[in-house]
Amino acid sequence: MSTTGKTSLRFSGSPQVFMAILLTAFLTGMAAAQTDPGPRDGTAGAGGPVANLNTAQSALFANALNVFKEVDSVSGTIAGEPGVGLGPGFNANSCAMCHAEPAVGGSSPGLTSRLHPVPNPQVALATLDGATNVVPSFITAYGPVREARFISTDTTDIRNPLNGGVADLYSIKGRTDAPGCNLAQPDFAGAVANNNVIFRIPTPTFGLGFVEATPDATLAANLAANASQKAALGISGRLNHSGNDGTVTKFGWKAQNKSLLVFAGEAYNVEQGVSNENFTNERNAVAGCVFNSNPEDRIQDDGGASDVMNFAITMRLLAAPVPAAPTASTTNGSNLFNSIGCVQCHTATLTAGPSPFTAINNATYHPFSDFAIHHMGSQLTDGTHQGDAEPDEFRTAPLWGVGQRLFFMHDGRATNLLQAIAAHTGGNGCFTNQDFDQFTVNGANFQPFESIQVCVSEADKTVSNFNALSASQKQDVLNFLRSL
Numbered sequence: 393m394s395t396t397g398k399t400s401l402r403f404s405g406s407p408q409v410f411m412a413i414l415l416t417a418f419l420t421g422m423a424a425a426q427t428d429p430g431p432r433d434g435t436a437g438a439g440g441p442v443a444n445l446n447t448a449q450s451a452l453f454a455n456a457l458n459v460f461k462e463v464d465s466v467s468g469t470i471a472g473e474p475g476v477g478l479g480p481g482f483n484a485n486s487c488a489m490c491h492a493e494p495a496v497g498g499s500s501p502g503l504t505s506r507l508h509p510v511p512n513p514q515v516a517l518a519t520l521d522g523a524t525n526v527v528p529s530f531i532t533a534y535g536p537v538r539e540a541r542f543i544s545t546d547t548t549d550i551r552n553p554l555n556g557g558v559a560d561l562y563s564i565k566g567r568t569d570a571p572g573c574n575l576a577q578p579d580f581a582g583a584v585a586n587n588n589v590i591f592r593i594p595t596p597t598f599g600l601g602f603v604e605a606t607p608d609a610t611l612a613a614n615l616a617a618n619a620s621q622k623a624a625l626g627i628s629g630r631l632n633h634s635g636n637d638g639t640v641t642k643f644g645w646k647a648q649n650k651s652l653l654v655f656a657g658e659a660y661n662v663e664q665g666v667s668n669e670n671f672t673n674e675r676n677a678v679a680g681c682v683f684n685s686n687p688e689d690r691i692q693d694d695g696g697a698s699d700v701m702n703f704a705i706t707m708r709l710l711a712a713p714v715p716a717a718p719t720a721s722t723t724n725g726s727n728l729f730n731s732i733g734c735v736q737c738h739t740a741t742l743t744a745g746p747s748p749f750t751a752i753n754n755a756t757y758h759p760f761s762d763f764a765i766h767h768m769g770s771q772l773t774d775g776t777h778q779g780d781a782e783p784d785e786f787r788t789a790p791l792w793g794v795g796q797r798l799f800f801m802h803d804g805r806a807t808n809l810l811q812a813i814a815a816h817t818g819g820n821g822c823f824t825n826q827d828f829d830q831f832t833v834n835g836a837n838f839q840p841f842e843s844i845q846v847c848v849s850e851a852d853k854t855v856s857n858f859n860a861l862s863a864s865q866k867q868d869v870l871n872f873l874r875s876l
């Protein structure tokens with residue numbers, strides 16, 4: 393700091409520049425406390441395909457990426473919106489509307505992007521093509537794109553049974569391509585007033601081909617590794633599983649989804665309202681609002697791929713984000729990230745299994761996630777069960793590409809990395825989760841009963857370690873995260 397000050401005293405340029413230098417020196421002096429440097433400038437370093445695709449595979453990716461960007465209208469009749477099947481309920485009209493930053497396939501766009509600042513597109517979407525939707529209070533120009541879930545089935549009496557499903561933000565009512573449809577929006581104002589609504593923001597889809605190709609046994613071995621260090625930090629965790637075939641599920645904030653194709657099918661139906669080969673029935677199929685036969689997206693009559701297959705291929709072949717070149721600060725930050733325990737959940741390196749794609753085949757990659765779910769305590773709990781995941785269990789968010797993300801944590805509650813780290817702590821409250829069943833099978837009475845009391849977050853000790861670092865060490869950790 394003093395060096396900068398001395399240099400500025402010798403400065404012989406214009407008074408404005410002199411003042412600017414003094415101001416810089418002053419602000420740098422103020423920055424004794426650590427700050428999130430914000431989303432990284434420069435190129436996106438993401439959005440292209442994995443290396444070494446052959447000619448046919450390159451063409452497959454290029455075509456599939458266009459389908460990922462395709463904009464839907466109700467029957468594909470509106471200029472510039474050629475996709476078929478939007479609604480009756482929807483949250484967006486293309487995968488790329490939400491998976492946008494820092495390139496198509498990524499996470500929520502936003503005004504703080506240095507590459508392409510844009511307001512939340514869900515605001516303008518409310519009234520696109522004549523629709524008459526009211527923008528819910530939790531969707532703002534400055535905030536992230538969001539989907540909403542209701543915790544209880546009854547917004548006015550939240551002691552009712554759990555719901556957990558996605559409530560679509562918007563209806564096609566009023567759109568020029570949905571004459572006669574009268575579907576109302578869900579009662580979001582009521583749900584907000586009764587604390588019955590939780591949110592999810594988009595996770596990026598870069599590099600997911602590596603994750604998909606990783607054997608269950610690799611994830612299990614990784615979770616079992618470093619047992620004594622994990623135990624000392626209070627870290628355990630478990631893998632989520634598919635109720636259908638018992639294998640590991642690893643996609644989504646609670647690792648609730650099996651595969652990229654399943655996720656694509658679910659997203660197409662839930663986010664855009666397009667029925668498809670995975671999810672063949674319309675949601676919100678009220679009379680007067682169903683305009684197409686089902687499934688709206690399907691394998692074409694000439695055998696051409698369906699949209700959901702193209703979405704899965706896009707995500708399978710999107711390359712992993714490219715980190716920035718290391719500096720002395722980021723290297724120190726990386727070492728601290730390991731020594732204070734962040735890496736015990738945010739696993740730096742995993743190895744994919746055999747894959748037909750050369751770049752993925754048995755390749756090591758750097759997701760900074762164990763793809764396991766962890767108890768995160770009473771601050772983050774969202775009241776929702778998905779697969780084995782309990783209300784406060786979340787998948788370790790993969791940190792590759794975090795250097796260019798604008799919003800953090802499952803509901804987008806944090807807009808900078810210090811808030812994100814602080815949000816890992818369990819808070820003061822405890823809560824009890826109980827499951828009780830009673831039934832007779834084979835003449836025997838079964839009464840399975842499960843009760844877990846959660847008071848802390850598995851990340852509490854690691855976050856205390858972070859808090860005990862010096863300001864410059866914390867800064868190195870933040871700089872490291874922004875280099876990913």
Ligand code: HEC
Nearest residue numbers: 483484487490592593594595643644645655659660663703
């Ligand atoms: C309205 C915004 C929105 C749209 C449109 C959208 N998504 Fe998403 N996406 C999300 C959210 C929110 C999540 C996190 C969901 C969760 O875990 O509950 C997500 C997560 C995902 C994931 C999980 C990635 C991971 O890290 O495990 C995949 C895969 C995905 N979306 C694919 C798609 C595809 C394909 C489309 C187009 C059919 C699509 N999404 C459209 C919001 C959206």
Ligand code: HEC
Nearest residue numbers: 734737766772786787788789800801802812850851854858
């Ligand atoms: C017990 C496992 C665990 C430990 C230890 C842990 N994290 Fe996390 N981390 C998570 C989980 C789970 C999430 C997602 C939680 C949510 O969204 O509700 C997350 C989210 C994040 C995010 C936000 C990413 C995004 O895309 O929103 C950042 C940044 C992060 N962690 C950094 C750190 C740092 C730095 C440390 C060490 C100080 C650390 N984490 C320690 C489990 C852990």
